[in-house]
Amino acid sequence: MKNISMTAAQIAEIVKGEIIGDAARSVTGVAGIKEASADQLSFVGSRKYADLLGDSKAGIVLICADLVKIEKPESTLIVCKNVDAAFATVVAMYADVPPVFEIGIHPSAVVSPEAKIGANVSINANAVIEAGAEIGDNTVIGAGCYIGHDAKVGADSIIYPNVTIMFRCIVGRKAIIHPGVVIGGDGFGFVPGPQGLIKVPQTGIVQIDDDVEIGANTTIDRARFGRTWIKSNVKIDNQVMIAHNVVIGESSIIVAQAGIAGSAELGRGVILAAKAGVNGHITLGDGVQVAGTSGVLRSVPAGQTVVGAPAESQREFMARVALPGRFEKLSKKFAALQQEVEELKAKLAEE
Amino acid sequence: MKNISMTAAQIAEIVKGEIIGDAARSVTGVAGIKEASADQLSFVGSRKYADLLGDSKAGIVLICADLVKIEKPESTLIVCKNVDAAFATVVAMYADVPPVFEIGIHPSAVVSPEAKIGANVSINANAVIEAGAEIGDNTVIGAGCYIGHDAKVGADSIIYPNVTIMFRCIVGRKAIIHPGVVIGGDGFGFVPGPQGLIKVPQTGIVQIDDDVEIGANTTIDRARFGRTWIKSNVKIDNQVMIAHNVVIGESSIIVAQAGIAGSAELGRGVILAAKAGVNGHITLGDGVQVAGTSGVLRSVPAGQTVVGAPAESQREFMARVALPGRFEKLSKKFAALQQEVEELKAKLAEE
C-alpha cells in the first residue's frame, strides 16, 4: 500500500462526504473495520454492522447516513451517500500500482509468423500463439498462455498467465481474463452407439464480446455449431462452467462455481449467485436473479427471483423452509382435536 | 463453416429422411432453430419445441415424426427417425476441419532423453515430458502440457494444451483430454496429529482406460494406494472432481461440476448429471442415474434413478416437492374439521 498521509478534510472533499469529529485527523492507509488501526481509514456501509463500528479502532470511518447517531468520539466519521463507492475511491488512492508487463514479444514466447500481432502488445514468457491468431493493440498475453489457431483477442485486453483460448474462438476488447481460464474446449455431447458412446462433433466457437471479465479456472465450451455467446459487459467469477451454445445477455453477473447447461439463454442483467445451476435449453428473462446453490429447471420470466432446487419463487421457498415448524404446530393441534373428539364420543356414549 | 450448397433431396438421402415440401430447396450451412436463416438447415427433435419450428426462418428443418402435422410451407421439412444423429451428420459435413498439429517435437518443448516417444507424435511448444514417460504413436501433446516421470499416454490420443499428467499415471488409447485437466494430484487425506494435521501419503496412481474423454479443468486424484480407475469409454465433462481410489465403470457419463468422493465405485453406464455429488466408500450399480445437484449419501442398486440431497427415489422426491401444497390443503381441511367439532360440542351442550 502506498504510504500517503491524508486528513479527514481532504478525504471528505474527495468523496463528497460530511465530517463528524476532528477534520484534521489523518490516516496513512486503509483496512477492514475489524483490523483497522488508529492511523487507518475504514468503512461501515450498513446499519447491521453498527457493532463493528462501535468496536473499531480506525482513525477515520466512512459511514452511511443510517449510522450518524452513533457516538464515536475517538474516530472521525465521514458520512457518505454511497459508502461503497467512496471507500473504493480511497482504496484506489492507496493501492499499489499493479505490475506493468513489458511491451514486446518475450524471446521465450512461441509466436507463429502467421499470427497477426497489434501495436504495443505484450506477449510474455513461454506464451504460445498459433498461426492465424490475432492479438489487438495494447493487449497483454500473460506468461504460459496458449492462443489457438485463428483465435482473436481484441484490443486493450489483459489475458493473465496460463490461460487457454482454443482455435477460432473470439474475445472482444477490454477483456480481463484471469489465470487458468479455458475458452473453447469441446462441448459435451455423445450419442449411444453400437460399441459405446459416440462423440458429437463440436464445430462451433466461443464468442466473447467487449468489456467482459472472466475469473480464474472458469471454462466456456465451444458450440456444437454456431457459437457460445457471452455478450458485452458480462462479469463471470471463478470456476464457472458455461456449456456449449449458451447465450448470456449484456451486463449479466455469474458468481463463482455457477454452471449453465447447454443451449440455455440468459437475458440482460441476469444474476446467478454462487453455485447456482441452470438447466439446458431453458430461458432466463432479463433481470432474473437466481439465489446461491439453486438449481433452475424451467424457464423464468423477466424480473423474477428464484431460489431452491428445483428453483421456485422466494415466497414458495420461504414456505418450504418454514414447513417443519408449521407441521409441528399442526400435529399438536391435531392431537388436541383428537382428544376433543374422544371426549365428545365419551359424552355421547354416556347419554 | 464450409460453404457447400446442398439440396433437401441430397440431405434426405444422406440422413435417410422423408421430404415434406420442396426437394430442390438448398442450404449452405447449419444453425440453431432460432438463428437459422433461409439458406440454412436446422432441426427440431421434440414436440415441445414445436413453437420454435413454427417461428423459424430456416430453409430446411430436420424434424421428428411427432411434428409431421405442422404446416410450414415456407420451409422444406425432412422427417428423420433420429433427428439428433441426422443433424450431427449434417453438421459434420459443414464443419471446418480442426487445426492440425504438426508431427514432431517443437524445439521449445523440453523432452527428457529418457522419455519414450512413439511414431508420428506431435509434441507442441513448451510442453514438458519427464524421464521415463511414454507417448504412444500418433498422439498429440498440446502446448504447455506437463507429462510427469514414468507417466504413459496411449496411442491415437489428443492431449490439449496446458494439461498436467503427474508421475506414473496412465492414460489409455484414443483419449481426448481438454485444457487445464489435472491427472494425478494427491488424494486428500490427513490424520489429526499432536501438532496439527498429518498428511497420509498418496502412493497410488490414476489409470485411465481407452476411449475416455475428459473436459476442461477436471481433476482426478491419484490413489492413496493402488489406483484411481476410469474404465474404458467413460465421458467426463468440465470441472468434475474425482477423488482418490474412485472406480468408474465403462461408458459412464459424468456431467460438469459433479464430484465423486474417495473410494466410491460406479458401475457401467452410470450417469451423474451436472453438479451431482457422490459420497465416499459407496457403490452405484450399473445404469444408476443421479439427477443434477443431487447429493448421494448411500449406495444405490443397479438401474435406479435418484434425486435430491440427500438423494432419494424420484417418487419420494416428487412427494417432497409437492409437500407445501399438500400441507396447505390439509391445514384448511383441519380448520374446517375443528369448526365442525366446535359445532358438535355446541350442539351437545345445548341438549
Add this chain to the structure above:
Amino acid sequence: MKNISMTAAQIAEIVKGEIIGDAARSVTGVAGIKEASADQLSFVGSRKYADLLGDSKAGIVLICADLVKIEKPESTLIVCKNVDAAFATVVAMYADVPPVFEIGIHPSAVVSPEAKIGANVSINANAVIEAGAEIGDNTVIGAGCYIGHDAKVGADSIIYPNVTIMFRCIVGRKAIIHPGVVIGGDGFGFVPGPQGLIKVPQTGIVQIDDDVEIGANTTIDRARFGRTWIKSNVKIDNQVMIAHNVVIGESSIIVAQAGIAGSAELGRGVILAAKAGVNGHITLGDGVQVAGTSGVLRSVPAGQTVVGAPAESQREFMARVALPGRFEKLSKKFAALQQEVEELKAKLAEE
C-alpha cells in the same frame, strides 16, 4: 510399489498390533480389501465393512478390535488400535519414492535477474519467475509455473506444475500446492455504473501461512484491500473457491468443490465437507462442521454442525428429511378423525 517381503510378525511389531493366526505369513505389497491377493496386506477399519473382510483374499489384514470375533483362518489378522494410521505406516513402507526434482534452474525457465532464489531450489522447465519474486531454500517450482512480481514462496515448499501465483501474494513454508492452482486472481466486485458494471479495484494480496496444502485447480482470490488469509496448517482439496478477504483459521479442512464467499471468516479447525458453500460476510466459529452440499447463510457459533441449504442444525435437518413420511401418517390419522366426526354427527342427528 516396492517389492519387499514382510511377515505378519514384523508388521505387527511395527504397527504395535496383536496377531490372530499365522505370524510367519508374509506379504509383498498392499491393496484395497476387495482387490488384495494372498500375497498382499489390506485393512478393515470399521465393523460396517465386516462382509468385505469375510470375502477378502488378502494374506494379512489389519483390523479394528470390533472385528476380532470374525473367523478367518485363511488370513492372518492383526488387531490395531488405530487401523488407519497402521495401514498408512505399512503403505508408506511399500510406497515408491516420488520423483526427485533436480536442484538448479532449468535452462528453459525464465527467471528474472531481479528475483531472489534461495539455496537448493529446483526451478523446472518453462517456469516463469518475475522480478522481485522470492523463492525460499529447498523449494521446488514445478514446470510451467508462474510466480508473479514480488510474490514470495517460503522454504521447503513444493509447487507442482502449472500453478499460477500472482503478484505480491505470499505462500508460507512447507506448502504443497497441486497443479492448476491459481492464487491471487482478482476478487469479484463490481458496482453498477451509468454505462454498465464498473470494476472495484482489488488491491490486496493472498497470504498463505505455513504447512498449508492446496488441491488441484483450487482458486484463491486476492483481497479487495488487505489480505485474503489462509492460516497455518489449513488443508484445502481440489476445485475449492475462496473469495476475496476470506480468513480461514488454523488447521481447518476445506473439502473439494466447496466455496467461501467474500469476507467470510472461518475459525480454527473448521471442516467444510465437499461442495459446501459459505455466504459472504459471515463467521463460522472454531470447530464448526458443515455437511456436504450445504449452503450456510448465517454465522454459526463455535462447535456446531450444520447441514442443508439453507443450513440448519442436524436435528432440524433430520426433521425436515423425515417430513414427508410424518405428513403421510398425519394425513391418514386426519382422514380417520374426519370419519369419526362424521359418525358423531350422524349419531347426534339420529338422537
